[in-house]
Amino acid sequence: MRSIIRLTIAFSVVLFSVLGIWYLSDHQNRDLTLDGDESEDRSFELAMSEVMAEDLTGSIEMFIYKIEDELDDWTDMDINDQKTIEELDQFVDEHPHIEGFALYENNELKYDVHLKDVPTNPKEKLTRNKGNGVKLSDPFIEKGTKKMYMGKEKNDHLYFTELDLSFIEHFVKDLAALTDANGQFFIGDDGMNVGTTESEVDEDYVKKDVEDLGWSLYVQSEDDKEVEEEHYKEGEIIVKLREGIDKKEWAADHQVKIVDAFNDSLVVRDKRDSTELLMEEWADDPAVVYMEPNYKYSKQTMAHQTRPRQRRTRQVHVFDENESPNDEFYEPYQWNFSQIFAEEGWAISVGEEQVPIAIIDSGVDPEHIDLSEKIQDGFNAFEGNGAYYDEHGHGTHVAGVAAAVTNNEDGVAGVSWNNPILAVKVLDDRAEGNSMSIAKGIRWAVDNGAKVLNLSLGDSHDSEMMHEAVRYAYNNDVVMIAASGNDNVETPMYPAAYEEVLTVAATDPHEERAFFSNYGHHIDVSAPGEHIPSTYLGNEFVMMSGTSMAAPHVAGLAGLIRSVDPDLSNEEVYDLIRRTCDDLGEEGVDPYFGHGKINVERALREIH
Structure with a gap:
């Protein structure tokens, strides 16, 4: 008998993630x-x-x-x-x-x-x-x-x-x-x-x-088009200071309070003036490299302690492509894996523990039956500690798509079976964050061994602080996968629009473009993004839709690629994923599917 105690679907209801969490x-x-x-x-x-x-x-x-x-x-x-x-x-x-x-x-x-x-x-x-x-x-x-x-x-x-x-x-x-x-x-x-x-x-x-x-x-x-809402915390600014500038002295001289600090950057607050007036006042300050608003997010309301867990000792290294994983929801509901030829790819590789995938998101449920033994480490960018518990659910769902424990008779399958997860909490209980929290999370992931980053988040604001972190990851040879966004617009979203990342659009079960998926010449590839079953808080499993769900399919593939050939650079991984796609839409590269829908088998077979 399977362990009925651990199978805690409770009831699966949707958290329709038609956006991919836009932090601004x-x-x-x-x-x-x-x-x-x-x-x-x-x-x-x-x-x-x-x-x-x-x-x-x-x-x-x-x-x-x-x-x-x-x-x-x-x-x-x-x-x-x-x-x-x-x-x-x-x-x-x-x-x-x-x-x-x-x-x-x-x-x-x-x-x-x-x-x-x-x-x-x-x-x-x-x-x-x-x-x-x-x-x-x-x-x-x-x-x-x-x-x-x-x-x-x-x-x-x-x-x-x-x-x-x-x-x-x-x-x-x-x-x-x-x-x-x-x-x-x-x-x-x-x-x-x-x-x-x-x-x-x-x-x-x-x-x-x-x-x-x-x-x-x-x-x-x-x-709700007429709803007006501030996009940042009024009276707060992210300021990057030139090297050698004393942060406390600069803040005292400018009569502002330091709210947060990261490397040479500060979040400072002065409620006496508006953000706009403060930025105008400091525009010619020689100590300032750049400034940008502190885009709004809701801070966490509670801290969670996680129990220590044993890393698993059993790994699957060979998978018979004539079989299917025995996860309970795989056969009846996980249509997405057949669309990307995952089973054929798993016959080549199901991943290796030496290639961690970082989920830069709202955290991950550390006790989920389909995730707990895959979590190698984690970080809370708001608190600067290891309390990465997911208070929202989005990050847990994304993590399951990329790397749920697979072939264990429970729950769902993930693209990567053996690649461990780094759970990086940069979004709070309302799935909101800012450029500083995301920058901190990216840098922590890079410094703690991540080979692949999944970024199912973004917005139309081009943050220099976030871009610096993206460049840091890129220069450290990390593969970055980003969701394109779900507004059905051509407007570039960030970090998806950065050249250093691989940008993913969403397809539906009929291999058509998901109607909400953003488009443009920055789209690199596409992957399934409608009605995707995956893990959720409290040992539950739900369906979500969005480019947030498409991106971790590609992040899981990147983890498999780097497991087969760890010597490939991030650019070589990008190129491999692009050129092994199945062409969709207009012949050749197009703004809706990019190079096409990812093909796990073709990508792995080329380097196997």
Whole structure:
């Protein structure tokens, strides 16, 4: 029996990451109009709602699949073993969406775990047959709570569980309330309405049915183009001083407070004047190399301690391309790997521990079953310590795409099986950061052995401080992969627009350009980016969409390439990835797919 204690899908609901986390809030008042036509603007918003709804319903289907998978496991258990009962008891305790479990023999209750009201006629409750041996009840309400029964028969036994649908419904809505209000990053704020009744949303919604639950999901994005919001902290400036300048003396002379410092750069604060006036005042200061606003982010609200973990000793080095990984969600949901010929590539290499991949993001969940043993080290750029716990979820999802533990019967597969992860927290619990936090994170990753960086973040501001860190990584022969952005615009985003990085656009399951994916002549390659299942906080698994999900496919490939041939320079890795792509769109290089969709097998075979 697989370890049902560790399989904690709980319920998979989407965190639709249609943006790739833009750390600077420039898009808060972005005009979404595609051709100056307001109707096309609304069409874009509806299309985003459509993808959100598809991610939500797909994730809930993953949840149902997970419970069905658990029922299969339960039917193979030794029901006379006390350890089995203890494991079931712990499993129910750890899953708030499961009310309890019962076993019936010849329609008589043999034992139950936590069920408060055990049905005396369970078979009569299970009125719907899914065709795979799993039976469902109709959803019902008990003491004000929405519930549903699921069960599976084997021989004379009925394995029976009760689900708390109200918990799932509320969790879906809470996650939707994390999205940003302008349709940029579809998990949050008041700009995204998600309901299970039509009355919960207004007009212009997208409706998707969840047949197993008898639900209809209504998803609606609101037009927030007129929202005005500051893009940086007023009265705060990032200042780089010339070498040899005493930071404290300079700050005292200018009557400003030092908020943060990194190498020769400072974040200084003077609330008496605006940022604009301060920068004008210091424009001719000979001690200043450059200045830029301190773009706004929300600081962390809590610190997390991580438990020490044992690095794994078992590694897979050879994979039979005639087989598939045994991860539970791989076969039914991870369409993305067949599109990039990952299985054929894994027959050549599944990565090496000597090639770490740094996830420069909101951190990573250090206790996730599909990630914990892959995390080699981590860094919190806000606090300057190792508290890299992910308070948002985006970084955990990105990390799973690039390098989830694979072929372990649990969860999902990752592009790289053996490459370790450096978890670098540069975005806070709202997935917001600034150029200094990102610069600190990049430099820490380089100095701590990263061979590949994944940057699923960015915005339209060209920060000199961030670019300096990117150049530092490039000059230290680190491969950098960046998401292009999800506004369906040609406007260059940073760091994606820097020449030192490889920029990734997103494709959909039909090998077409994802409608939200940014484009332009800076696009290098493309990779799957719609409805991508991966890891999420609390040992859960969710679907997300965005170029944030496309980029770690390429970062994982870069890790495999450097595992096969560690002597390749970063430019040689870029060139290999580009020239081994499958051409999509117009013949040759184009602004929508770049050189085409990555091909893992072709890239690895060329250097094998």
